[in-house]
Amino acid sequence: MKDPAIRIVLLPKDTNSHGNIFGGIILSYIDLSGIFTISRYSDQKIVTVAINEVIFKAPVHVGEIVSFYCSITKIGNTSISVHVDVEVEKNFESILVTQADLTYCSVGDNGKPVPLILKYQPSN
Numbered sequence: 001m002k003d004p005a006i007r008i009v010l011l012p013k014d015t016n017s018h019g020n021i022f023g024g025i026i027l028s029y030i031d032l033s034g035i036f037t038i039s040r041y042s043d044q045k046i047v048t049v050a051i052n053e054v055i056f057k058a059p060v061h062v063g064e065i066v067s068f069y070c071s072i073t074k075i076g077n078t079s080i081s082v083h084v085d086v087e088v089e090k091n092f093e094s095i096l097v098t099q100a101d102l103t104y105c106s107v108g109d110n111g112k113p114v115p116l117i118l119k120y121q122p123s124n
């Protein structure tokens with residue numbers, strides 16, 4: 001069974017008046033799950049460069065368990081890319097909420113890109 005990078009339950013403060021979770025809340029957890037995944041491999045300062053098109057295919061409601069599954073898809077010179085699948089559990093079934101591809105960049109103290117140094121190679 002695959003393990004999510006993070007798993008959360010969202011609260012009423014994260015919803016609109018119809019009880020659906022705001023897309024931007026999910027987006028922030030997508031970014032967080034990508035950073036969390038990279039932090040296993042690098043101690044460097046990492047910033048988000050790009051988040052590709054994100055289309056929400058299913059709603060998320062208060063109290064539902066949302067899982068963020070991450071895999072590293074590309075390692076560049078200063079950048080690293082992560083694919084994220086977001087799934088919600090409904091009636092013991094996993095439903096795909098959205099997917100995203102993100103690119104992050106390692107930066108130095110001056111905020112400029114520096115070569116990425118990984119503690120070990122990702123196995124996925």
Ligand SMILES: CC(C)(COP(=O)(O)OP(=O)(O)OC[C@H]1O[C@@H](n2cnc3c(N)ncnc32)[C@H](O)[C@@H]1OP(=O)(O)O)[C@@H](O)C(=O)NCCC(=O)NCCS
Binds near residue numbers: 047
């Ligand atoms: C990230 C940042 C330092 C990159 O600076 P830059 O001058 O554009 O540097 P580069 O053009 O050399 O790009 C650096 C790496 O990012 C990659 N990159 C840049 N733009 C990209 C894009 N739109 N999509 C995917 N990758 C991108 C480059 O391919 C390069 O990767 P590589 O070295 O592995 O080949 C700069 O854009 C920045 O500070 N952005 C803001 C980051 C931030 O604050 N994020 C949080 C938002 S609140």
